[in-house]
Amino acid sequence: MMNVGDKAPEVLGLNENGEEVRLSVYKGKKVVLYFYPKDNTSGCTAQACSLRDGYEDLRKAGYEVIGVSVDSAASHQKFIAKNNLPFTLIADTDKKLVEQFGVWGEKKMYGRAYMGTFRTTFIINEEGIIERIITPKEVKTKEHAQQILK
Incomplete structure (x- = not known):
């Protein structure tokens, strides 16, 4: 699990x-x-x-956005095209990055247990150090860009 103060890995994966x-x-x-x-x-x-709608504000504030899921590159390409996303998405199909950051684990829905990604955002500073973590309970999907800018 990556924590505030940890150095983020140099290689994040394939987009x-x-x-x-x-x-x-x-x-x-x-x-x-x-x-x-x-x-x-x-x-x-x-x-x-x-994040798309707040992208210009995020860029003006000095941020760059990178999304990560365990979906394939082909799935990401469709997702980007369908939603006109201006940022890159990492296809973590081998689950290396989700495990390294500690966001892969057992989830439960409708009484069923399965393995999946916990929705988590890491803010990494200019030196590559994690300075803030927005946990699954804190992430507000519909206003995530504003949440980051606060």
Whole structure:
């Protein structure tokens, strides 16, 4: 599990185009690394659209946004196109990043237990250090961009 004060990993994974995403590319900016359960589900779409709608304000405040789920690159490409998302999405199909950040685990819905991603946002500062974590209970999907800017 990654905590406030920890150094984030340099290599984050492969994006929707199969390109390696490195933290050093964003040097001098704060990175909003947000983990979400699944492309094209209501809560995840609301969260992505909030970040899309607040993207210019986030950029003006010095942030760059990167989304992460265990969906495939092809799924991410469709999700980006359908919702006109201006930021990259990491396809963490091997679950390496979700496990490294401690956001993968047992979830329960309708009495059924299954493994999944806990909706969590990590704010990484210009030096690559985690400075804030918005936990699953705190994330407000419909107003996530404003939540980050506060």
